[in-house]
Amino acid sequence: xxxxxxxxxxxxxxxxxxxxxxxxxxxxxxxxxxxxxxxxxxxxxxxxxxxxxxxxxxxxxxxxxxxxxxxxxxxxxxxxxxxxxxxxxxxxxxxxxxxxxxxxxxxxxxxxxxxxxxxxxxxxxxxxxxxxxxxxxxxxxxxxxxxxxxxxxxxxxxxxxxxxxxxxxxxxxxxxxxxxxxxxxxxxxxxxxxxxxxxxxxxxxxxxxxxxxxxxxxxxxxxxxxxxxxxxxxxxxxxxxxxxxxxxxxxxxxxxxxxxxxxxxxxxxxxxxxxxxxxxxxxxxxxxxxxxxxxxxxxxxxxxxxxxxxxxxxxxxxxxxxxxxxxxxxxxxxxxxxxxxxxxxxxxxxxxxxxxxxxxxxxxxxxxxxxxxxxxxxxxxxxxxxxxxxxxxxxxxxxxxxxxxxxxxxxxxxxxxxxxxxxxxxxx
Numbered sequence: 001x002x003x004x005x006x007x008x009x010x011x012x013x014x015x016x017x018x019x020x021x022x023x024x025x026x027x028x029x030x031x032x033x034x035x036x037x038x039x040x041x042x043x044x045x046x047x048x049x050x051x052x053x054x055x056x057x058x059x060x061x062x063x064x065x066x067x068x069x070x071x072x073x074x075x076x077x078x079x080x081x082x083x084x085x086x087x088x089x090x091x092x093x094x095x096x097x098x099x100x101x102x103x104x105x106x107x108x109x110x111x112x113x114x115x116x117x118x119x120x121x122x123x124x125x126x127x128x129x130x131x132x133x134x135x136x137x138x139x140x141x142x143x144x145x146x147x148x149x150x151x152x153x154x155x156x157x158x159x160x161x162x163x164x165x166x167x168x169x170x171x172x173x174x175x176x177x178x179x180x181x182x183x184x185x186x187x188x189x190x191x192x193x194x195x196x197x198x199x200x201x202x203x204x205x206x207x208x209x210x211x212x213x214x215x216x217x218x219x220x221x222x223x224x225x226x227x228x229x230x231x232x233x234x235x236x237x238x239x240x241x242x243x244x245x246x247x248x249x250x251x252x253x254x255x256x257x258x259x260x261x262x263x264x265x266x267x268x269x270x271x272x273x274x275x276x277x278x279x280x281x282x283x284x285x286x287x288x289x290x291x292x293x294x295x296x297x298x299x300x301x302x303x304x305x306x307x308x309x310x311x312x313x314x315x316x317x318x319x320x321x322x323x324x325x326x327x328x329x330x331x332x333x334x335x336x337x338x339x340x341x342x343x344x345x346x347x348x349x350x351x352x353x354x355x356x357x358x359x360x361x362x363x364x365x366x367x368x369x370x371x372x373x374x375x376x377x378x379x380x381x382x383x384x385x386x387x388x389x390x391x392x393x394x395x396x397x398x399x400x401x402x403x404x405x406x407x408x409x410x411x412x413x414x415x416x417x418x419x420x421x422x423x424x425x426x427x428x
Contacts, residue, residue, distance in 0.1 A: 001091050002180040003230035006072065006173030010099035013050050013132040021167050026068075026100050028134060028164065036163055037156050042140050042148070046156075049381045051103070051118050051133040056378035058122075059135055061113035061386050062412045063104040063150070064157050064239055065128050065252040068097040068164035071234075078165065078235040081216020083158045090231035093176075095168040101131045101252055102164065104157040105382040106138040109150045110209040112391040114245020114412035115374070115404070122374045125414040127421065128252070135381050136160050150209055154240050157251075179230050179264050181275055184302065191272040195305040198274055199229070199259055200295055200324060204249070204312040205280040209242040212249070212312075214278065224279035224294035226302075229260045232276065243313045244391045246368045246414040247340050253413070258420050259308055259338070274302055279324065281317040288320050296327035306334040311417050314342050314368070318353040329358040340365035340415035345407070365415040366423030368392070368408050376402030 009024055016027035030048045037046045051057045069078045074092015077084030103116065116128045123129035138156060140149055181187060188196060203212040205220035212219045214227075214237055227236065237254045260276070267273040279295040282288045299307055307328055311321040318339070325335045337359055341351035347367055387398040392409030399405070408414040413421060 001228045001230050002178065003090055003234060004093040005177045005179070005233065006093060006095045007098040007175050007177065008095060008168050008171050009174045010097050010132050013052065013100060013134060015050070019164065019167050021097070021171050026097060026132065026164065026167065033160060033163060036159060037136060037138065040152060040156060042144055042152050043138050043156065044141055045139045047137040049135040049137065051135055051381060053118060053130050053132070055118045057118040057381060058377040058384065059103055059105055059116040059133070059381045060384055061105060061108050061382060061390060062116055062245065063106070063109065063113060063153050065250040065412070066102045066157050066161040067252050067255050068100055068102060068161045068168070069235065069255070070095050070165035070169045072169060078162060079158050079238055080236060082213060082238055083155070083162060086215055088231070089234035089236055090228045094234055095171065095173060097164060097168050099132055100164065101128060101133050102157055102161045103128065103133045103135045104138070104153050105135055106153060107383065108386050109146055109153070110242030111389055112242045112244045114390065115410050116412050117374055117377065120375050121372060122411055125408060125411045125421070127413050134160065134164065137382055146209060150240065150242065179233065181228050181230060181273070184274060187272065187274050191268055194270070194272040196274050196303060197263065197271045197306045197308070198277055198299060198302055198304045199263060200277045200279060200299065200307050200309040202309065202311045202317065202320060202324065203237065203278055203280050204241050204243055204317070206283050206316065210313070211240040213238050213240050219280045220282065222280060224277060224291055224298055226298065227276045227278050229264065229273070229276050232257055232260055244368065244409050245412040246392070246409045247313060247365065247417050248412070249312050249416070249418060250413070253416060253418055253420050258418055259310055263308070274304060281311070281313065281320045283316065288323055292320065292323035292327050295324050296331055299328050299333055300331045304333055308336050308338065310338040314340065315353050322354040322356050322359055325359045326356050336361040336363065338363045338365070338417050338419055340417050341367045342369055343367045345369050345371055363419060365417055365419060365421055366408065368415045370408045372406065372408055374404040374406065
């Protein structure tokens, strides 16, 4: 399966009478976008703001971050089974507004929601401070319960991203990148002398606002399965969860999964990237056993020499991570796991809730318990009053001068377990 991504580099975002892209600037018709969002009768109010890199702006509480894209050639549409019809994606051509994003915010849904600072020390920990953000802040009818509230905001964010993505349909991309994965036997034959490597992506699916969707299906209702890497790059997997902001995989993370991108970069040079196994994260032991059994069985069936495993979340999912690692190692397949750490503010506590000697190749995204002071900002988008209660915050986090003292756990994307950040650790 071959996918072309046409990247259109966005250097700025501005309001205008029409939504279009010109000379690297994304122009947005504010009122048209508001009207589109308000088509949902459950949404009572919407505010559209712009937040650019370096501006004194704080966005909180953040729900999701979504990259605007549009399908130009090939079957299906972005976010299949969610916004568009359930058609297979991952082939043809997709245009991307690279450097732009939709950020959804509003009254808190789940307490594991985060902060994006566009400047200052907090901005150094989130990749989204480097984007030209169209922030959609929404409120819903007071009787709407949490799960419905999350779904309403999630769908509104996708609608906004598709609306902006349409502006890229007729624009000539600044660059076109081509990604291709062949059917398995052909793929193996293409580079027979290189080690065969697969990626095992663990999807957050523990319920209670901890959900991920694959072609519109809640991942907790699925069994471990194969997927083309290009399907992930084309919107087959989207976020629908409120796990801790630091290691949450937003929809932007899924679309730009760096493990997939890096494996493609090494493909045909150092390794033969044969595909992706997606598996879920569960609450009950029997479900964890089932999913990890299937993931290891599929890795064995592919005949790979090694796998990279990433997780999402911490605590309970650490068990799924170690189960996947151990069972795949027991098949004679080498593993590398990507995680982050909750090692206490002094870094002295056990980093993961589970461990095994076979998990001996580990990449960390950093310690989520590290404390950071965020200075006051000139503009707040959303509601900063939740700073004391979001995960990573505590009583007294929000100070009278507008500064905030929180753990990195509260910063969106700070310790992301796909490695989509600037933090790690080095062993000696």
